[in-house]
Amino acid sequence: MPDAVLPAHELLKPAGEALAAWAVFDPAWYLAAYPDARADLGETAPQAAVLEFYLEHGQRRGHSPSVWFDEAWYRDMYPDVVDAVRDGRVQSGFDAYCRGEYRMRSPHWLFSDPLYRICSPDLSEEVLAAGGNLNFYDHFLKTGAREGRIGHLLFDPATYRAQLDAGDAEAADAIGCHLHYLSHLAADRPEPATSICFDAVWYLLRYKEVAAAVAAGAFLGALHHYLANPTPSAFDPLPEFSEAWYLRQYGDIHGVVQARARRNGYEHFLLHGAGELRSPGPTIDLGYYVRTHEAVRAEIADGRVANGFLHYLTVGRRLGLAPLPAAPLPPGPPAVTEQQAAVLHGLRAEAMLAGAARAVLDFTGETPAVSVIMLLRDRFALTLTTLASLRASYRGDIELILVDAGSSDDTRRIGRFVRGARVLRFDVALDFNRAANAALNCVTTDAVLLLDSAVELAPGALDAALGRLLGDPGIGAVGGKLMRAHGRLEAAGCMVWGDGTLLAYQCDADPLAPEANFVRDVDFCSAQFLLLRADIARQVEGFDDGLPAGLAADADLGRRIAAAGARVVYDPAALVTRLTATTADAPPDTAEDDAPAAALLRRHGTVPRPRGSAEPRAQIFARTTETARRVLFIDDTIPLRALGSGFVRSNDLIQVMTLLGYRVTVFPLNPVPSGPATIYADMPDTAEVMHDRSADALEALLDERRGYYDAIWVARTHNLDRIAPLLRPIAAGTRGPRIVLDTEAVVALRQAMLAALKGTPFDTGAALAQEFANAALCHRVVAVNAQEAGTLRGCGLANVAVVGHWREAQPSPRSFIDRGGMLFLGAIHEDDSPNRDALDWFVRDVLPLVEQTLGWETRLTVAGFAAPGVSLQAYRDHPRITLRGPVDDLLPLYNAHRIVVAPTRYAAGVPYKVHEAASYGVPVAGTTLLCAQLGWQDGREMLALDPADPAAFAKGIVALYRDAALWQTLRDNALARILTENGRANYETAVRQVLED
Numbered sequence: 001m002p003d004a005v006l007p008a009h010e011l012l013k014p015a016g017e018a019l020a021a022w023a024v025f026d027p028a029w030y031l032a033a034y035p036d037a038r039a040d041l042g043e044t045a046p047q048a049a050v051l052e053f054y055l056e057h058g059q060r061r062g063h064s065p066s067v068w069f070d071e072a073w074y075r076d077m078y079p080d081v082v083d084a085v086r087d088g089r090v091q092s093g094f095d096a097y098c099r100g101e102y103r104m105r106s107p108h109w110l111f112s113d114p115l116y117r118i119c120s121p122d123l124s125e126e127v128l129a130a131g132g133n134l135n136f137y138d139h140f141l142k143t144g145a146r147e148g149r150i151g152h153l154l155f156d157p158a159t160y161r162a163q164l165d166a167g168d169a170e171a172a173d174a175i176g177c178h179l180h181y182l183s184h185l186a187a188d189r190p191e192p193a194t195s196i197c198f199d200a201v202w203y204l205l206r207y208k209e210v211a212a213a214v215a216a217g218a219f220l221g222a223l224h225h226y227l228a229n230p231t232p233s234a235f236d237p238l239p240e241f242s243e244a245w246y247l248r249q250y251g252d253i254h255g256v257v258q259a260r261a262r263r264n265g266y267e268h269f270l271l272h273g274a275g276e277l278r279s280p281g282p283t284i285d286l287g288y289y290v291r292t293h294e295a296v297r298a299e300i301a302d303g304r305v306a307n308g309f310l311h312y313l314t315v316g317r318r319l320g321l322a323p324l325p326a327a328p329l330p331p332g333p334p335a336v337t338e339q340q341a342a343v344l345h346g347l348r349a350e351a352m353l354a355g356a357a358r359a360v361l362d363f364t365g366e367t368p369a370v371s372v373i374m375l376l377r378d379r380f381a382l383t384l385t386t387l388a389s390l391r392a393s394y395r396g397d398i399e400l401i402l403v404d405a406g407s408s409d410d411t412r413r414i415g416r417f418v419r420g421a422r423v424l425r426f427d428v429a430l431d432f433n434r435a436a437n438a439a440l441n442c443v444t445t446d447a448v449l450l451l452d453s454a455v456e457l458a459p460g461a462l463d464a465a466l467g468r469l470l471g472d473p474g475i476g477a478v479g480g481k482l483m484r485a486h487g488r489l490e491a492a493g494c495m496v497w498g499d500g501t502l503l504a505y506q507c508d509a510d511p512l513a514p515e516a517n518f519v520r521d522v523d524f525c526s527a528q529f530l531l532l533r534a535d536i537a538r539q540v541e542g543f544d545d546g547l548p549a550g551l552a553a554d555a556d557l558g559r560r561i562a563a564a565g566a567r568v569v570y571d572p573a574a575l576v577t578r579l580t581a582t583t584a585d586a587p588p589d590t591a592e593d594d595a596p597a598a599a600l601l602r603r604h605g606t607v608p609r610p611r612g613s614a615e616p617r618a619q620i621f622a623r624t625t626e627t628a629r630r631v632l633f634i635d636d637t638i639p640l641r642a643l644g645s646g647f648v649r650s651n652d653l654i655q656v657m658t659l660l661g662y663r664v665t666v667f668p669l670n671p672v673p674s675g676p677a678t679i680y681a682d683m684p685d686t687a688e689v690m691h692d693r694s695a696d697a698l699e700a701l702l703d704e705r706r707g708y709y710d711a712i713w714v715a716r717t718h719n720l721d722r723i724a725p726l727l728r729p730i731a732a733g734t735r736g737p738r739i740v741l742d743t744e745a746v747v748a749l750r751q752a753m754l755a756a757l758k759g760t761p762f763d764t765g766a767a768l769a770q771e772f773a774n775a776a777l778c779h780r781v782v783a784v785n786a787q788e789a790g791t792l793r794g795c796g797l798a799n800v801a802v803v804g805h806w807r808e809a810q811p812s813p814r815s816f817i818d819r820g821g822m823l824f825l826g827a828i829h830e831d832d833s834p835n836r837d838a839l840d841w842f843v844r845d846v847l848p849l850v851e852q853t854l855g856w857e858t859r860l861t862v863a864g865f866a867a868p869g870v871s872l873q874a875y876r877d878h879p880r881i882t883l884r885g886p887v888d889d890l891l892p893l894y895n896a897h898r899i900v901v902a903p904t905r906y907a908a909g910v911p912y913k914v915h916e917a918a919s920y921g922v923p924v925a926g927t928t929l930l931c932a933q934l935g936w937q938d939g940r941e942m943l944a945l946d947p948a949d950p951a952a953f954a955k956g957i958v959a960l961y962r963d964a965a966l967w968q969t970l971r972d973n974a975l976a977r978i979l980t981e982n983g984r985a986n987y988e989t990a991v992r993q994v995l996e997d
Contacts, residue, residue: 251722275868476566479525644827
């Protein structure tokens with residue numbers, strides 16, 4: 001690319017002489033735009049005189065030199081330019097742009113330099129240079145606009161051109177829609193639509209003062225006002241987006257806008273928020289819209305539309321697709337009744353009989369790990385369905401004990417269809433209690449499953465329960481998540497109240513409800529699926545025959561298991577679906593004269609801890625028998641490891657808290673784009689994960705659970721700012737939970753580094769004061785390293801603790817000679833993020849120098865999460881780069897590569913990726929910044945290279961890549977640091993001290 005760092009008076013030239021299209025001076029436009037210049041020069045001044053006037057006087061008056069550069073907008077956009085003009089370092093904003101700012105800054109309200117780069121991945125520096133373009137804006141003006149390329153988020157050439165008549169369309173094709181639009185406005189013609197994402201007509205009707213300003217000539221039109229007004233967060237671009245709502249709803253974005261990293265919330269939403277399923281306002285729930293409408297998901301997956309918001313504006317609004325639930329979802333059952341669903345289950349079971357008769361279920365085996373007891377009484381088809389699901393759910397050997405209590409259908413011939421079962425026959429109609437007690441005498445295994453004969457086991461249900469029971473000798477019984485025939489919950493564990501009454505927790509709730517999907521100790525579980533330790537079952541002598549089969553007998557058994565010193569555990573992974581309707585499946589009436597509640601009280605007395613009535617708030621406390629400390633963990637989203645960045649550390653914190661015995665509730669402030677399967681696969685099974693909630697539900701949760709939590713852990717300072725109004729009353733109380741602010745990284749330090757990198761002024765002290773304005777609400781403040789802890793103490797914060805990273809050493813086994821290639825691993829959530837900057841800089845400035853020495857050995861693998869809207873397309877066809885995207889299993893990736901590169905030029909916190917690479921035994925070539933953040937030594941645990949010197953950076957990488965001895969030294973020393981500093985024991989101690997000391 002040609003380079004020309006010249007002042008305006010040397011670069012600005014008449015047409016045909018300028019190096020760049022934006023440096024062409026247009027005297028006719030200038031005189032038309034500035035009446036004061038026209039008055040001084042006259043209507044017929046020579047072109048040279050007009051140019052001279054602009055250079056001598058116009059710059060000082062704040063004039064623009066042409067339609068391509070907006071002086072007023074530029075000064076407002078970049079305040080440092082105002083200082084430079086005032087100090088006399090430059091003559092104008094245009095002069096500053098000519099002197100080198102054209103390389104990185106946008107010159108006009110209708111052109112975004114960063115966006116053009118993203119939308120034009122085919123434009124490399126070589127392509128620009130070959131075309132004689134000084135920068136990307138030069139390319140856009142010369143050819144890009146006429147090619148229909150996108151230069152701004154709110155100007156779509158196709159949308160604009162579609163409204164023009166034939167003559168205007170032809171003119172727009174000739175000069176480009178961009179110039180045609182500006183000329184159209186300058187001629188006082190009606191403002192056409194420029195994008196589906198901006199409604200100019202609505203905007204002028206909504207903001208009467210704007211319409212008046214446009215009519216007075218202060219602005220060219222609605223879009224010009226929206227993009228150039230001095231209070232960008234005060235205006236909405238169209239009815240579907242609320243700026244105030246968005247910034248209030250997403251406090252992290254409010255901080256970004258305040259720091260001027262984004263012009264307003266709408267800019268963030270279009271670039272990132274829509275792809276992250278953030279909602280644009282109260283009238284559109286974008287997560288609901290995408291998840292509910294299959295056609296929307298299909299069109300996004302096929303690339304026909306970029307995100308759900310654009311789909312709604314272009315298609316969904318016209319078709320009437322609902323952007324919100326019509327009304328809050330009812331807590332009761334769905335449209336299909338339980339009785340109807342039971343009939344369907346029965347018909348399906350009957351339809352399967354022909355196949356079942358020919359495919360005998362085989363339960364023979366020599367070493368059964370579990371005994372299964374079932375009571376049979378007719379219902380042959382449902383019984384076979386239950387047994388088939390049992391066989392499919394668990395592939396190990398099973399000791400199957402069937403108690404036939406007076407069946408009259410084909411159940412009497414069950415042995416013809418089930419091989420290996422032991423059948424106990426009774427001519428009388430036993431209830432489940434007596435049948436189970438009889439069968440317990442036949443059990444030869446260490447674990448026994450009590451199972452209803454009309455249920456269906458989900459895949460892995462018995463495996464999960466067995467793993468839970470046999471993995472902890474303190475557990476006496478494991479119960480499952482019971483689902484009713486029509487898909488609602490029957491029970492997620494059960495409770496005994498102080499007066500002896502019983503409650504099935506979460507009855508009729510959604511099976512995916514967070515409250516029903518975490519492991520916990522409970523009073524008792526239903527015997528429809530109850531896995532017992534056989535010695536405990538014998539010790540307590542099974543069921544009490546004096547109680548009716550059902551919840552009363554199940555509760556009595558649970559109380560006696562607890563009295564024997566064992567626990568009853570609810571495990572939602574053991575999912576069982578009832579195939580009959582609960583009302584049609586009541587056990588025979590064998591109750592004693594007194595009611596079951598009175599019988600329980602007479603046998604066991606009140607429960608060990610006092611409880612009130614079964615109202616919702618009391619249920620939160622009564623749903624578990626545990627007395628562990630409880631933590632509410634709040635973050636941007638559910639911290640999945642695949643998201644990278646600080647979310648891996650948050651995930652580790654939650655894992656360690658649960659390992660320490662804390663009961664953790666994970667609460668996301670933003671809607672969660674991932675499905676429940678992805679979420680639960682990445683979270684500890686004892687954590688309650690509120691995947692269906694977001695910020696607007698936090699106040700209700702805090703109110704419903706007053707007194708429940710011992711600590712509230714807030715990850716990231718912008719989240720503290722967002723929920724500070726809710727936390728102030730809690731912080732003011734004398735007995736409220738401990739509030740912990742986990743900074744994860746000090747953002748002001750990162751911003752200061754970025755400003756230094758760009759050469760722009762930055763007030764670090766003011767930024768720190770703003771960042772931690774609400775930190776006084778917190779009892780403890782957590783930093784990720786000692787360096788940032790010192791910064792926090794310097795801000796006047798007390799009780800600062802350090803909690804770094806948890807990594808266990810697990811070195812990948814391949815030797816130096818068996819590895820090849822470089823690995824860059826890091827999440828990229830935004831285009832202006834540190835990881836994106838590092839990757840772009842490394843590929844542009846360092847990789848070619850590495851290739852000069854390594855030649856064909858040069859191979860860079862880029863792996864990690866990339867947020868919607870972040871495009872790495874420019875590297876897809878690079879001969880030396882392989883894009884892997886998110887990788888679930890990192891061991892093979894680390895095992896294959898020889899070194900990891902970490903070219904981070906600005907960042908805060910501690911680089912998790914370096915700790916991770918070190919734990920896998922892969923040496924890192926990184927920057928001096930990362931080495932300092934880690935407290936490591938150059939040449940001992942990693943290579944610390946200066947990003948200001950690309951040649952030296954490349955030389956260091958080549959040295960590490962070629963030198964086996966250096967490679968081994970760094971590998972060994974880094975592993976030693978991981979072992980001594982980042983192991984579980986140290987991490988547990990640090991977390992416990994924050995929560996308890």
